Amino acid sequence: MLLTDHIGRELRVRPGDRVEMEVLEGARAHRAVRVAALVADPMGAAGYMELAALNRLMGEGESYSAASLRLARADDAALHARLKAMPKVASVAVKRTALRNFEETNARYLLVFTGILTAFAVVIAIGVVYNAARIALAERAWELASLRVMGFTRREVSGILLGELALEMVVAIPLGWLIGYGLAVGSTGLVDTDLFRIPAVVWPRTYAYAALAVAAAGVASALIVRRKVDGLDLVAVLKTRE
Numbered sequence: 001m002l003l004t005d006h007i008g009r010e011l012r013v014r015p016g017d018r019v020e021m022e023v024l025e026g027a028r029a030h031r032a033v034r035v036a037a038l039v040a041d042p043m044g045a046a047g048y049m050e051l052a053a054l055n056r057l058m059g060e061g062e063s064y065s066a067a068s069l070r071l072a073r074a075d076d077a078a079l080h081a082r083l084k085a086m087p088k089v090a091s092v093a094v095k096r097t098a099l100r101n102f103e104e105t106n107a108r109y110l111l112v113f114t115g116i117l118t119a120f121a122v123v124i125a126i127g128v129v130y131n132a133a134r135i136a137l138a139e140r141a142w143e144l145a146s147l148r149v150m151g152f153t154r155r156e157v158s159g160i161l162l163g164e165l166a167l168e169m170v171v172a173i174p175l176g177w178l179i180g181y182g183l184a185v186g187s188t189g190l191v192d193t194d195l196f197r198i199p200a201v202v203w204p205r206t207y208a209y210a211a212l213a214v215a216a217a218g219v220a221s222a223l224i225v226r227r228k229v230d231g232l233d234l235v236a237v238l239k240t241r242e
Contacts, residue, residue: 013038021047023058031057040199118213125214130221133165137225144229158229162222169218173211180210 013019013035021031039048055062071079083092137144144157185200 029058033057040197121210122213122217126217126220129165129169129214129217130224132168133161133221133225136161136164137228154229158226161225161229165218165222165225169214173214176210176214177207 015035015037017035018032019035021033023029023031033049049057051062051064069079080092080094083089140161144161147157147160148154181200181202184202188198188200191198
């Protein structure tokens with residue numbers, strides 16, 4: 001866990017370390033406490049302590065500054081209004097509403113950003129697969145033409161070339177999954193701040209979408225290359241071999 005001191009230096013905190021805590025109300029006392037454990041809290045850099053231990057540390061009686069309520073019914077508008085009307089209640093926050101607003105705000109940005117990255121990824125996938133197929137065809141044009149002269153059908157000759165391309169894709173897709181996951185973890189780690197942390201969560205369907213995009217690029221490239229294989233000029237190709 002990383003914290004910052006009063007001049008902005010980063011401090012790494014581990015279980016067992018002692019940190020100084022400043023109370024921001026009342027006498028603003030300073031207390032030294034020991035870190036028992038670390039929690040992965042995505043929102044804020046909060047500290048947690050048992051209520052009895054906190055009361056002893058602060059020298060206070062049994063007091064509460066906040067309460068979390070779980071409602072049995074979904075309609076909480078009446079309760080929210082009653083709580084807001086109470087004079088000793090400073091603020092009321094509905095987790096469901098806050099979460100919905102957060103998701104709606106970030107969804108617009110994420111959809112646009114993800115859409116742009118997906119479009120670039122599809123274009124790159126098509127370009128890489130198609131170029132690999134073109135290079136393979138250029139390197140093996142003489143061998144493929146020789147097979148055609150020996151009596152192999154167009155489908156059989158195309159199957160040799162496209163089968164090699166399919167094997168390369170089968171090997172490359174899992175490697176792409178691993179590299180993509182590493183990039184996702186690394187990029188989310190770079191945007192962590194004291195206010196929020198974004199965990200790297202990759203759903204299984206994300207891997208399926210990536211594999212389908214590459215497979216679609218492979219099928220489109222295979223159709224183009226298949227037409228080029230069918231249109232090979234056997235005499236011209238064989239004459240160019242020295």
